[in-house]
Amino acid sequence: MSYPIGSREIGPEAQPGQARIRRSNVSPDVLVTEPQEGIHTVYDILQHAARTYPNKDALGWRDIENVIEEEKEVIKMVAGKTVTEKKTWKYFQLSPYRYITFAGFRDKVATVASGLASLGIAPGAVFNVYAGTTVNWQLMSHACASIGVTIATAYETLGEEGLKHSLSEPDCVGVFTNPDLLPTLSKVIENTPTVKTVIYDDKATPAVLESIARARPDVKVLSLEEVLKLGSDSSIPDLAARAPKREDLVCIMYTSGTTGSPKGVMLTHANIISAVGAVIKHLGHRLHSNDFFLAFLPLAHILEYVTELSLFYLGMTTGYGKIKTLTDASVRNCQGDIGAFRPTLMVGVPAVWEAIRKGVLGKVNKSGVISKAVFHAAYTLKKNKVPLLSAVADAIVFSKVRAQTGGRLRLALCGGAALSHETQEFLSVSIVTVLQGYGMTESCGMCTVLTPDQFIYGSVGTPMPSIEIKLVDVPEANYLTSNSPQQGEVWIRGPSVTGGYFKRDDLNKDPNVFTPDGWFRTGDVGQWNVDGTLTIIDRIKNLVKLQGGEYIALERLESIYKSCQYVANICVHAVPDARQPMALVFPHEANLRHALITSPPPGFAGDAQHSDLSTICADKSVQSMVLKECNAVGKSANFKTIELLEAVVLTSDEWTPESGLVTPAQKLQRRALHHKYKDEIAAAYSA
Structure with a gap:
């Protein structure tokens, strides 16, 4: 069986109950391990981007200028009686985007790295990043990577037990966080004895700093500004001697933990660089240094982490936003992040794209009978690609819809879970082509990604060039490689696939997770389509009879x-x-x-x-x-x-x-x- 467009079969004939191995058609003979010769580590990406695009804006952010409170009345039923209550909503007034150049960011990373070294953070140590998606998350991440320090990730929404687990299991020596997260940290730090350094950005209240000092008098608590000053004043020797090696652990990325305690996925520089190389090989011709990427997903999520590194390598400008301030409805006296930044590229999970679709439809439904009819007529014309009329509909009707996302958006990717056909089609017709991808933390985020050249609804695309895939029978559910089309559990292998979980030999030695010949069993059920793309049709653990x-x-x-x-x-x-x-x-x-x-x-x-x-x-x-x-x-x-x-x-x-x-x-x-x-x-x- 041959699928010449998107992927091809390689290697020996299939074993009973298995399909043949498939690889991307853009690199069938060798799996990609780097974006270009000489780029072996995350530190190399930083240096490459700063050399190639020194004066170009690298990362952008907005400052909070004011917090505005608005009071509204709501009606509730209490004990069968109607009761009116007043509730207060908070809205942010934000500054325009401010930027740091690639060279400026590299220099600031070096200063923070010097500050960390002067604090005694040794090569091979693990430093936790427990913070929101901001420039400073990347600043701390790159600083650690440049001196051989591994980061462990923690979602900013973690509760006390989750945070304690992500600090204790990898024996973190320090943690970087935001002021609003310090209260949670203060409640667990007494029970995380390996933590000796706490660094926070912006301004913290004296009360929360005092609570940390009372709980752990031995812990050094510093602001990021103090670390920068320490790095500037430091007489630390040349840090080049501490530059990481390809095989070093760059990150212990904790999964979001849908089935128990989060697992720490061990990712080396080689894993991450292979993933970045695969993105460039697979999508590089569609991505440009003059693009603008709006970042708002958690950087503790592998999809966001690898995407940002890949676009940083390409010299693209990234602007940071927040889910709560993306649209104009959630801010006051300024535009939301989308309108202010006007991205050309966005990556989101299904919840984001569903919210955008329903927001557009909500406005259409409230626009009146005639406007609503015009919108749906235009949608039908463009969906069916009616000559001339679809272009008119696009220019007159959908240009107004696209304006809600800044007016420049030209490509979007959905990952993390499946997006419905209806939502993908609606957004692709009315706003921007939405591509789907498939992956997990264990694969550095991306196993397959759909490209515009292969566009088909429901497909998650072809294998990334750093990964090979085979399907294996799931007989109890009748997902068989002998079916037409082929179906089965998705197994993956390659240089961007993790070598295992941190301190979890029970899983690392389990052949139902990692097979002796190097395959990782995803637990997802896939189907090869006739064009060589993959569709995810099920998840084994969520099948119910x-x-x-x-x-x-x-x-x-x-x-x-x-x-x-x-x-x-x-x-x-x-x-x-x-x-x-x-x-x-x-x-x-x-x-x-x-x-x-x-x-x-x-x-x-x-x-x-x-x-x-x-x-x-x-x-x-x-x-x-x-x-x-x-x-x-x-x-x-x-x-x-x-x-x-x-x-x-x-x-x-x-x-x-x-x-x-x-x-x-x-x-x-x-x-x-x-x-x-x-x-x-x-x-x-x-x-």
Whole structure:
């Protein structure tokens, strides 16, 4: 069987129950290990970019100029009575973007590295980066890499136990953090004896600094400015002698932990540089130094980390934003980050793209009958590529939609989980081509990435040139390599695949995780398409057998149902004795309220505009409306009857990493969700 376009089979004939190995068609004979000769470490990327683009803007950020509070009234039902409460919302007023050049950033990294060395941070030590996605995250990361210090990552949304784990397991000697995270750190530092240095950026309150000093008098607590001054004044010898080697550990990146304690994935400079080389080989012709990349995903997430390194290598300007300040709606007296930075490239997880789609549709629905009809007519014309008219629709209608993302966006990538066909198509038609990728921390973020040249909805693209892939039978679910098309569990191998987990020999020696011949078993089920691209169709651990004996794939169903206009997030749930699944739904509040005002369902007698969300969620007629709309989406995706929802439970509490209901990477914490809503789930099934 041959797939000449995207990937090709290599090596010996397939073994029973396995497909042949596949590699990218752009590099079938050798797996990529570097972006160019002489680039062997993260430190080399820093030096290369500074030499090649010294005076070009490298990284940009915005300062908070003011915090504005606005008070609003909400109506709640308390003990059957209507109660009006006042709530206060906070909004930021932000400065224009400010920048540091590539050469300026390199010099600042060297100063911080000198400061770390003068503090006694030795080669091979592990330094934790527990901070938000900012210039200073990268500053500390590069400073550590340049002197042979390994970083361990910690999501800024981690609770006390998660932070303690990421500090204690790798015996971190220090931690870099933000002032707003110091209170959490102060609560765990007494139980992390290896930590001897705490560095924070910006300004911290005296009270929290005193609490750290009381808990651990032996710990040095310094501001980043103090470290910079220390580095400037230091008489430390030439740091070149401490430059890292290719085989050195650059990062212990902790997974977001959907199934227990986060695992520390060991990534060497060789792993990361191979991944960067693969990005350049695979997508380099589509990426340019005059592009502008908006960064807002957590840098503790491998996709963001490798993407930023790759674009830094190419000399691209990166601007940092935050989820809460991306749009104009979330700021005051200034533009949101998208409007202010006007990116040409963006990378996001499905939750981001779903939110953008629903935001656009929400504005369209409120724009009036004529405007709404014009939009949908234009959408149909462009979707069907009607000659001339589609270009007119693009210029007149969709240029206004694109203006909401800055007007320059030309390419976007979705990773982290599957994006629904409907959302990918909507965004690709109305705003920008959205490509999908597939990967994990263990693969340095990217196993496959779709390119514009191979564009097809639902596909996650072809193998990255640093990875080879084979499919292996999953007989209990009838995913077989003998099927047409070939299906099976995705196994990966190559220079950008981790060598194992930190201090987890139980997993590193488990052939069900790492095979003796070097394959990593992902647990995902894939399918080779006729064009040589891969589609992820399932995840083994999230297969559930219903009472009829057939399996359903929870993640696949969620990716489709999430495109429902009333859904902000969804967790599909099923038990073996059920005929069909049910779902927990956190609703898209704006779209739900708009629908209840303009076309309320039979039996709805509430106040859609002023009632609080919990009152709306408890209304049976609203639940029925959301269920009906979800199943309409499922039917349009050709779901079988057993894949349609039997019931929905609407939850008014947002699912956040802070609540423990999703991971920092926005993946569902199924056990936590099932536990929190166990009574509602039981009631839904019994009904």
